[in-house]
Amino acid sequence: MKETRPDTNDGRRSIQSVETGFRLLQALVEAAVPLNLRDLAARAAMTSAKAHPYLVSFTRVGVVQQDAVTSQYELGPFALQMGLISLQRLEPVRVALPHVKRLAGQIGHTLAIAVLGSHGPTMIHISEASYPVHVNMRQGTVMSMRHTATGHVFAAWLPHKVAKHYIDREIGDLAVVTSISPDRPDDDALQALAANVRRAGLAQALGNPLPGIDALSVPVFDHSGHIVLALTSLGPSSLFDASENGPLARALLACAADISAQLGYRPSG
Template sequence: MKKERRGIQSVEVGGKLLTVLVDEGTPMLLRDLAQKAGMTSAKAHPYLVSFGNLGLIQQDPQSGRYELGHFALQMGLISLQRVDPVKIAIPEASLLCDRIGHTVALAVLGSSGPTIVHMNESRHAIHVRMRTGTVVSIANTATGRVFSAFLPPKQVEKLTAREVTDDTIVAGQTDKKISKKEHEALLADVRQHGMARAVGEPIAGINAISAPIFDHAGNIVLAMTIIGPMGTLDPDWNGETAVELRKSAARVSEQLGYTA
């Protein structure tokens, strides 16, 4: 059995006040803060005085409301700087792979484009030449479209220059370029549904659904993508696979400090 470690009860009791301030996200009056923390105002006040001395909370002299202080802010910033998005996402990707039975890949935006940095391969083999280090198309894959939809427009324009053209695409054309109009329509679809999909493309017989993962500042830092055969991977926006992917990506974003 795991040995229970001894703690300081008063610290844990006072910590409830800090938890409430974090959960509420707005300055609070003493009575409301104490009530939310499950204690009386008289009991809460000494804790708040001590937290104020440490810089963990501060009180507005005009309104009397309490909020997190400068030291709490410094702690949060240091914590965010130490966060590794890939490290946090890997366990979630593994669990997702086990639940849905399909391959799950994580990608970051590298210097050459969206780059696979981790893969959880399913028990069902798929004929896809993709492994860690593979750079995928930014315009013609679900992973690439997620980055295109949520990156700054100027950055997207530069990244997609080789794959998106202003010219009309001729039917049967062998290269993988798409028109600017088509690309913009695809990205609008991605933003509407909060994820991207590729049905039977760019690899015939393979479907993919990809969701963005955001950091505390709302920047896309990862794409989590499910890949599987057309016959077994349902690409429906509201299907079970898409729902599970949305939940997994949202959990990772939340751990990175993102608030929708």
């Protein structure tokens, strides 16, 4: 192996051949399908003759495997083990927190993280707005699946039976402190609402359940495509842009997409 000169970016020494070989692994990950030597080398911007010794070594240690019939290369069993261990160690909230804190500082509005708890969507982190907001919401607050943007996000992306369980159980549940609206939309109405939320990619609440307070909520997904948390921002209607295509909505969606990607989520299509 050839050792490089000190890296000009951070002053640390690195192994050039490791970084070169990594391009082959990166190409396999991005392709997500087996590749022959020529195509794999081309994607890694190197010749087949240069790529082949790296692939021999990667195959010997189980990072890459080669099909005996097609001769195509794909990620090997050890690469799979590394990926699984990495996913097991990822904590969605831990991953999300730096993103949320950074975005909260940029938008100036209250920004919260909710996860699915025993009573329903539960706020577990709140970054307060740069201005006073008179909202009875704190860590541990359970958000109504029927009447809040946060709840609508979970209702839209949870399996229907799971969502219905939480929707049904919140009736009369004093722990769901934001379920204050007298309206009780039926199952058909809730399913239609969930379909609209999925189509928009976010949930919107305008003065409901709290008059004068608007909110936007977006989902975060894990590597299996399951919703693991929601990001919700809210503020007074006079200051808060709750439009589905506005700058705030775009910022929330971009933040959620970054967190989801870090958790291993890859959108289909």
